[in-house]
Amino acid sequence: MARLRGCGSGETGREEMIGLGQQRKDRCRVVIATSFLLALILDVVPLPHWAEPFRPEWVSLVLIYWCMAMPQTVNVGYGWLMGLIVDLMQGSLLGQNALAKSVIAFLAVAFHLRVRMFPLWQQSIFVAILVLIGQAITIWVKGLTGGLYPTWVQWMPGLSSMVLWPWLFVVLRDVRRLSRAK
Amino acid sequence: MSHARAAQVSPPIARILFAIALSIPLMVIDQRSHYLRDIRSILSTVIYPIQYVASVPQKVGTGVGEFFTSRQVYQLENERLRRKVLKLKAAQQKHNALLAENTRLRALFKAAAKVADKALIAELIEVNLEPFTQKLLVDKGSRDGVFVGQAVIDANGIMGQITGISPSTSTITLLTDPGHAIPVQVQRNGLRTVLFGTGATNELSLPHLTATSDIINGDVLVTSGMAGRFPAGYPVARVESITSDANESFLEIVALPVARLNHSKEVLLIWPGSEVVVPVKRAEKK
Structure with missing residues (x-):
C-alpha cells in the first residue's frame, strides 16, 4: 500500500536503506522540476486570439498540486521562485507574480490536510479560489503601478483552471505513483 | 518521525512573511529605478530556452504551411512584389530629390539637417x-x-x-x-x-x-x-x-x-x- 502512495506523500518512515531513499528523493525532484518546466512552457505557448483570456494558470495549478501532495518539499519557497520566473518570462514587474504565487502556496499548504479529503469537484472550487486570490494580487499591483486595463475577462483564468483541475490532478497523481513504484 | 512531520507541515507562516518582505521591496525597486534592468537582462537569458520551446509549434505550423504552398502562388507573389519594387523605386527617386532640396534649404537657413x-x-x-x-x-x-x-x-x-x-x-x-x-x-x-x-x-x-x-x-x-x-x-x-x-x-x-x-x-x-x-x-x- 505504502508503495502505491507515490513519491513523497506517504513517507514510509522506515528508510532502512538510506541510499535508496536518496535515489527516490532525486527522482522526486526530477519529476517536480519537469512538471514545473512543462507548466512554464504551457504558460507562454501562443494561443489563438479568442482563447487567450481563458489560458489556465498552469504554474499555479502545478504548484497547488505539489503543495498539497508534498508540503514538506514544495511550499512557499518554490512558489516564490516560480513566480519570479513567470515575471521574467512575461516581462511584468519583478515580484508581482512571485508574491501572488507564494500566497497561493501558503494557502495550499495551510489547508492541504482538509482539501486532500475533498472529492475532486470540491477541490476544483478550492483551486479556483486560490487562483482568483492570486489574480487579485497581480491586478492590485497593476492597479497601483498604472498598467491596468479593467475588464471582466481578467477573471477567466480562475474558471478555466477550475475546469482543468480534475484532469491535471489525475495525471500528476499517476505520474507521481509511477515514479515511486519503480 | 511523525513528530517531525507534524511540525513541518503546519502553515509556513515565517516563510510567507519572508516572501512578502522580499517581494514588495523588489517590486518597488523595479518600478522606481533601473537598478534591476541588468539583472533582469541576465536572468532573461536563462529563460530564453523556455520561450524558444514554447514558440516552436507556431514555427513548425508556419513551416509546414510554406512547404505546401504551390509554385504558382510563389510566382504570382514574386510578380506582384517585383511590380511593387518598381513603384517604390520611382517614388524613391522623387523622395531623394526632395531630400536634397530640403537639406539645401535648411542649410540656407543654417538649420540642423537630419541624417536618414x-x-x-x-x-x-x-x-x-x-x-x-x-x-x-x-x-x-x-x-x-x-x-x-x-x-x-x-x-x-x-x-x-x-x-x-x-x-x-x-x-x-x-x-x-x-x-x-x-x-x-x-x-x-x-x-x-x-x-x-x-x-x-x-x-x-x-x-x-x-x-x-x-x-x-x-x-x-x-x-x-x-x-x-x-x-x-x-x-x-x-x-x-x-x-x-x-x-x-x-x-x-x-x-x-x-x-x-x-x-x-x-x-x-x-x-x-x-x-x-x-x-x-x-x-x-x-
Whole structure:
C-alpha cells in the first residue's frame, strides 16, 4: 500500500536503506522540476486570439498540486521562485507574480490536510479560489503601478483552471505513483 | 518521525512573511529605478530556452504551411512584389530629390539637417507575455545594438518602443498599452499633443485637447519628435471619432493606430539619425 502512495506523500518512515531513499528523493525532484518546466512552457505557448483570456494558470495549478501532495518539499519557497520566473518570462514587474504565487502556496499548504479529503469537484472550487486570490494580487499591483486595463475577462483564468483541475490532478497523481513504484 | 512531520507541515507562516518582505521591496525597486534592468537582462537569458520551446509549434505550423504552398502562388507573389519594387523605386527617386532640396534649404537657413534613420528588421517570437497588457517579444537584443527606449515601426507607422532587453531578445511595449504615451502633432496644422494607450487592442486616446482645438475626423497624427525618444515625422494614428460634451472642458477623441499592431510578423527597429549642421558654403557649391 505504502508503495502505491507515490513519491513523497506517504513517507514510509522506515528508510532502512538510506541510499535508496536518496535515489527516490532525486527522482522526486526530477519529476517536480519537469512538471514545473512543462507548466512554464504551457504558460507562454501562443494561443489563438479568442482563447487567450481563458489560458489556465498552469504554474499555479502545478504548484497547488505539489503543495498539497508534498508540503514538506514544495511550499512557499518554490512558489516564490516560480513566480519570479513567470515575471521574467512575461516581462511584468519583478515580484508581482512571485508574491501572488507564494500566497497561493501558503494557502495550499495551510489547508492541504482538509482539501486532500475533498472529492475532486470540491477541490476544483478550492483551486479556483486560490487562483482568483492570486489574480487579485497581480491586478492590485497593476492597479497601483498604472498598467491596468479593467475588464471582466481578467477573471477567466480562475474558471478555466477550475475546469482543468480534475484532469491535471489525475495525471500528476499517476505520474507521481509511477515514479515511486519503480 | 511523525513528530517531525507534524511540525513541518503546519502553515509556513515565517516563510510567507519572508516572501512578502522580499517581494514588495523588489517590486518597488523595479518600478522606481533601473537598478534591476541588468539583472533582469541576465536572468532573461536563462529563460530564453523556455520561450524558444514554447514558440516552436507556431514555427513548425508556419513551416509546414510554406512547404505546401504551390509554385504558382510563389510566382504570382514574386510578380506582384517585383511590380511593387518598381513603384517604390520611382517614388524613391522623387523622395531623394526632395531630400536634397530640403537639406539645401535648411542649410540656407543654417538649420540642423537630419541624417536618414537606420533600421533593423526583427522577427516576433510568438509567445504570450503578461496577460492583458500590450507587449511583444522580438528576436533582436542588446547584442544587435538594441537599446531601451528605441522606436519600433512597421511598414505603416509607429508600433511602440523597446522597454526591456536581454542579449538576444527584447520586449516591445505597444502604443496601445495603458501605460504608454507618445508626443504627436496633427499633420495638417502642426497642433501638438500627447497620445495615450488605452489597453484596448486597437484604440488610442487624445485626452488633452480642448473644444476649441482645430482637429477633425480623419486627421493623421505624426510623431512630433518632442522629448527626443521617437524620431519626428512618422505616422502614428488617425483620428476616428471626436465627442464633445458641453459639461467637459476637454474633447473625447478616439484614434486608431496606423501600424498593424496585431498582424505584423516582422517589425523595424529605428536608430534615429543624428542632427548635423550643414555648412552653408558647401551646400551652395552643389
